[in-house]
Amino acid sequence: MTTLTELAALLATGKTSSVELCQDYLARIAAWNPTLNAFITVDAERTLSEARAADALRAQGRGGALTGVPIAHKDIFCAEGWRTTCGSRMLANFTAPYDASVIERCKAAGMPCLGKTNMDEFAMGSSNETSFFGPVRNPWDVERVPGGSSGGSAAAVAARMAPAATGTDTGGSIRQPAALTGITGLKPSYGVVSRYGMIAFASSLDQGGPMAPGAEDCALLLNVMAGFDARDSTSLERAPEDYTRDLARPLTGVRIGLPREFFGAGLSADTARAVLAAVEELRRQGAETVDVSLPNSGLSVAAYYVLAPAEASSNLSRYDGVRYGHRAAEYRDLTDLYERTRAEGFGTEVKRRIMIGTYVLSHGYYDAYYLQAQKLRRLIARDFEQAFRQCDVILGPTAPATAFRLGEKTADPVAMYLSDIYTIAVNLAGLPGLSLPCGFDTAGLPIGLQLIGDYFTEARLLNVAHQYQCITDWHRRLPAGMS
Amino acid sequence: MNGARWETVIGLEVHAQLSTRSKIFSGAATAFGAAPNTQACAVDLALPGVLPVLNRGAVERAIRFALAIGARINRINVFDRKNYFYPDLPKGYQISQFALPIVEAGALTIGVDDGEKVIRITRAHLEEDAGKSLHEDYHGMTGIDLNRAGTPLLEIVSEPDMRSAKEAVAYARALHTLVTWIGICDGNMQEGSFRVDANVSVRPVGQREFGTRREIKNLNSFRFLEQAIDYEARWQIERIEDGHAIEQATVLFDPDSGETRMMRSKEEAHDYRYFPDPDLLPVKLDEDWIEQLRSALPELPAQKRARYQADLGLSAYDAGALTASRATAEYFEALLAALPQADAKLAANWVMGDLSAALNKVERDIADSPVAPAALASLLGRVQDGTLSGKLAKQVFEAMWAGEGDADTIIAARGLRQLSDSGAIEALIDEVMAANAKSVEEFRAGKEKAFNALVGQVMKASKGKANPAQVNALLRRKLTGMD
Incomplete structure (x- = not known):
């Protein structure tokens, strides 16, 4: 199918309308979603009415670059009038009464919403198997997971049920599913995209970002999503950027850092081969490579699984059955109301993390866990700081291996957590990270390559990814039978 | 009990509601008395995805308080989450300041029987109020009113420097005068704008160590404060004299019975699992702002x-x-x-x-x-x-x-003008002396009392308008024959 740029051109020249585009994508959703389960909520009427409004805007000559181009939103973003579940039974009956900042911005850009995409419950998971609404299947092999937690958005884009989607990334939730489904996904620097209306998992790590076939699409979508928002105190007040500005820049002289820790034990041979081949390609385009070290990156998973659950245990306290969301049908007293509501409303992985988080914040354990993890977090950030003195961009694999089978890791949480071993450090440091497809393994599954930049160098990451995508077609390939 | 043998030790925690028009972390109004839940916005309801934004007015008021008590102002102070479940606490945590409050180490001078006494103020921190649980009129159910949720409070914590209920009341009154004086609180105790918790313990006179304290919660008048402390101190002394130990506890004062009763024991105390709120950045105070507030202080x-x-x-x-x-x-x-x-x-x-x-x-x-x-x-x-x-x-x-x-x-x-014309007054005196010959006789016989009676008669005759000093002088002159 087509890129955002191409769709925008079709709309601008009147060769198609937003209504027609949305109808095409809705038809594709109707065809593929029963198999892939990428969407939790589809509301064709609502989508088409947004499309008509976009067409009307264009007709009045008031549209912007992406007016009329539809988009799918991860079901973590509150969208007024749309059921917003966060993949949980707890919010299965919750219709958002307001728009998240990201939704507001996409609406202001005139982008109709194709539906709300499936996700791991409260974004806790790396396989999309923790969703109350059932697992998402990988379009490249429906017996395999699409990654998570933004697995629905990734699968929707990979199967071209949407030209682009929003995602969120707390420990790799945009990049890892992008890698496992052969698309491009960008986690911006912390503070670039407003978290207002984005249901919180771990507030100091969560960041929204674009997911689309190519880097150019992501740049266009990030232009819409990014910007200061006074309603989010962690949003950064910076001059607006055009993230497409450097796409065409040649890579001559760009210094690419290769962290030795990202190419050691645990990395599958296929992935290592594809990533190193991509490095060769970039060298041919004029980039230089330097060896760098991130000595503390091995501790990132441990630090993350203290900090993220700690914040989550507190963030999820509001789901108590008192004001909205699931409430147990019967209860004896207040404590019983809380216990039953939360026992019924949350799934296993969410409960596990609430328990871990509650434990590490408890009196007598706080110093040993939470404070210790915060120290590690600073060490990890310092590693990157030092590495970026030697290079412009850090390159490595996004995930240790390609998509695994459904159920393969559900019994072993630690094995599941290790799928994010290369992505988590980026969240802990608050840096931008991008995953792009760089080949396939022997089973025909997509392999992802990760680019990590210094703070606010999104445009540089998009530039490197786009230059690579100008001479490769991995991101344009479609799963068999899905053309 | 033997009053001479025991000493009461009291420290107060005062919650002063700050006089901002909007809430501490949302734009909703703080006005008292609105219909339930009409002054609670998405942030106050803790809808999924909402975020707090600090009200500068609340910070300003805390700074003014610090300046008024000569306290240290922490140029960097931090909001923490205090986690516990209660239906009128929508987020499942209260945003407060724990490790790094905005105000530390101040003092207030109070008047006591033998002069003045300095009461040290340990700290004052900003926090949000909870909502209200309404247990009446709901047919056995509990109503929740979140209008008060998010109202800014300054919690002012004293050292255990008071030694009697009277001193505690004097301190509370002085504090009340001060916060209303500098305009940071309306001081309305009926509406809960100024609430007092009293930590009370007793110890034998001369003992250095403090006894075990019990905290009396939510006293909303100075009279109740005095009654509650007096009762509690007597109760503790009796318990000890009866051979029991005091156990740390939180108690409530019942104004009808004039007694305190146990609310929860130390064992039932919450583990609040404080940690820095990742949704709010550390508050950094600008020197110029502080100086500006200092010079504007009355x-x-x-x-x-x-x-x-x-x-x-x-x-x-x-x-x-x-x-x-x-x-x-x-x-x-x-x-x-x-x-x-x-x-x-x-x-x-x-x-x-x-x-x-x-x-x-x-x-x-x-x-x-x-x-x-x-x-x-x-x-x-x-x-x-x-x-x-x-x-x-x-x-x-x-x-x-x-x-x-x-x-x-x-x-x-x-016609109330004072009669000061000596001729007119003398005429009145002559009339009165003529009509009261007996009194004149008595005076001349040495009865001073008779003089006062005559003055009264002259004043009466003037309908109270005669200048009393003149009446005195002229009458004495006439009676003593010095005329």
Whole structure:
């Protein structure tokens, strides 16, 4: 199918309308979603009415670059009038009464919403198997997971049920599913995209970002999503950027850092081969490579699984059955109301993390866990700081291996957590990270390559990814039978 | 009990509601008394995805308080989450300040029987109020009103420096005067704008270590504060004398029975799992802002008390009474400034005497006095120039209070002008002496009492208008034959 740029051109020249585009994508959703389960909520009427409004805007000559181009939103973003579940039974009956900042911005850009995409419950998971609404299947092999937690958005884009989607990334939730489904996904620097209306998992790590076939699409979508928002105190007040500005820049002289820790034990041979081949390609385009070290990156998973659950245990306290969301049908007293509501409303992985988080914040354990993890977090950030003195961009694999089978890791949480071993450090440091497809393994599954930049160098990451995508077609390939 | 053997130790925690128009982390209004849940926005309801944004006005008020008690202002202070479940706590945590409060180490001087005493203030921190649980009128269910949720509070924690209920009340009153004086709190105790928790323990006189304390929660009047502490101290002494140990606990005061009763024991105390709120950045205070607030601070009660004694020659008692509220002091100063001849004692006597009595009778605040300072000054001017006696002035004041016009109008209308014409007074004296020959005889026989009776008769004959000093002098002259 087509890129955002191409769709925008079709709309601008009147060769198609937003209504027609949305109808095409809705038809594709109707065809593929029963198999892939990428969407939790589809509301064709609502989508088409947004499309008509976009067409009307264009007709009045008031549209912007992406007016009329539809988009799918991860079901973590509150969208007024749309059921917003966060993949949980707890919010299965919750219709958002307001728009998240990201939704507001996409609406202001005139982008109709194709539906709300499936996700791991409260974004806790790396396989999309923790969703109350059932697992998402990988379009490249429906017996395999699409990654998570933004697995629905990734699968929707990979199967071209949407030209682009929003995602969120707390420990790799945009990049890892992008890698496992052969698309491009960008986690911006912390503070670039407003978290207002984005249901919180771990507030100091969560960041929204674009997911689309190519880097150019992501740049266009990030232009819409990014910007200061006074309603989010962690949003950064910076001059607006055009993230497409450097796409065409040649890579001559760009210094690419290769962290030795990202190419050691645990990395599958296929992935290592594809990533190193991509490095060769970039060298041919004029980039230089330097060896760098991130000595503390091995501790990132441990630090993350203290900090993220700690914040989550507190963030999820509001789901108590008192004001909205699931409430147990019967209860004896207040404590019983809380216990039953939360026992019924949350799934296993969410409960596990609430328990871990509650434990590490408890009196007598706080110093040993939470404070210790915060120290590690600073060490990890310092590693990157030092590495970026030697290079412009850090390159490595996004995930240790390609998509695994459904159920393969559900019994072993630690094995599941290790799928994010290369992505988590980026969240802990608050840096931008991008995953792009760089080949396939022997089973025909997509392999992802990760680019990590210094703070606010999104445009540089998009530039490197786009230059690579100008001479490769991995991101344009479609799963068999899905053309 | 044996009062001499035991010493009561008291520390207070005061929650002062800050006088901002909107809430501490949302834009909803803070006005009291609105219909339930009409002043609770998405942030106050803790809808999924909402975020707090700090109200600068609340920070400003905390800084003003710090400046008024000579405290340290932490240039960097941090909001933490205090986690616990309760239906009127929508997020499942309260945003408060734990490890790094905005205000630390201040002091307040209070008046005690034998002079003054300094009460140290450990800290004051910003936090949000919870909502209210309404247990009546819901047929066995509980209603939740979240209008109060998110209202800004300054929690002011004293050292255990008070040694009697009286001292605790004196401190609470001084604090109440101060927070209303500097305008950071409206001080309305019925509406809960100023709530007091008292930590009470007892120990044998001479013992250095503190006894085990119990905390009396939510005292909303000075009278209850005094009653509750007195009861609690007696109760603790009796328990100890009966051979029991005091266990740390939180108790409630029942104004009907005048007793405290256990709310929860130490074992039932929550583990609040405090940690820094990742949704809010550390608050960084700008020196210029602090200096600006310092220079805008009004003259404080203690400064005024000192000035009234040193410069105006008033007693400590008068100075204290005149600075009981800022409005009283302002009235006094305006009155003094408007008097034709400066006479602080005269002004003080009127403010604390007739004016205060009249205001108390109708429970009216001095700021809303029907007799303004300028009007009272013109009345007292007539006392100073001899037009009115003190007694007549009281009559004129009553008429002014009743709205009959200004002092001169009333004096003219009622013919209350003091009789100072010595010829006319002598004529009255002659009449009275003629009609009271017996009294004249008695006086001449040495009975001083008879003199007073004659003065009374002359005053009566003048319908109270004769200048009493003149009557005295002229009468004595006539009686002693020195005429």
